[in-house]
Amino acid sequence: DGGITQSPKYLFRKEGQNVTLSCEQNLNHDAMYWYRQDPGQGLRLIYYSQIVNDFQKGDIAEGYSVSREKKESFPLTVTSAQKNPTAFYLCASSTAVNTDTQYFGPGTRLTVL
Amino acid sequence: QKEVEQNSGPLSVPEGAIASLNCTYSDRVSQSFFWYRQYSGKSPELIMSIYSNGDKEDGRFTAQLNKASQYVSLLIRDSQPSDSATYLCAGHTGRRALTFGSGTRLQVQP
DSSP states (O other): OEEEEEEEEEEEEOOOOOOOEEEEEEEESSEEEEEEOOTOOEEEEEEESTTTTEEEOOOOOTTTTEOSSSBBBOOOEETTTOOOEEEEEEEEEOOSSSSSEEEOOOEEEEOOO | OOOOOOOOHHHHHHTOOEEEEEEEOOOOOOOOOEEEEEEETTOOOOHEEOOOOOEEEEETEEEEEETTEEEEEEEEESGGGGOOOOEEEEEEOSSSSSSOOOOEEEEEEE
């Protein structure tokens, strides 16, 4: 099956901890994205990557970091500098950044204890 | 002005009726447009994309784009209770990733 997987589905973080959210795709897509969704809100862009070893900040990158060492993988680290990390995190991919359709993974729900 | 704006709703329609969802966008959003459906607690799933002025039909769904007036709409014919969800409008802003509206919640009453 082709698709995008995210793990874990639920994640709990203590204050001051860094946590890493996994995103893997086997669609052979070049571009990958991370969005954050808060209750009753739309999606806000955290980071995106057009090709391996390259990524750009989105609208709300502070307190987050990413890497893109492989085409298939785009992990997101939520650092202790992110003051309000409780949210639903969505990973997406597409064949190009500008015009092509983005497809989403199932999401990770992060809660700070 | 937000780049993509939607009425948050809820929009309530009876089963079998036409649901009309609207979205306006700013000058910074200028290329392709997308409608996604999101059930509560789930990730968005693509319904339709539209790139040029006019209508695009796919089954019970019709997307309409009017670049002069800067709006894009989604019509759902013969609405079903299973269509009850939040509908997200999104557009491209040049070299950036998609910019999303906050979504319109649709309720289809049996």
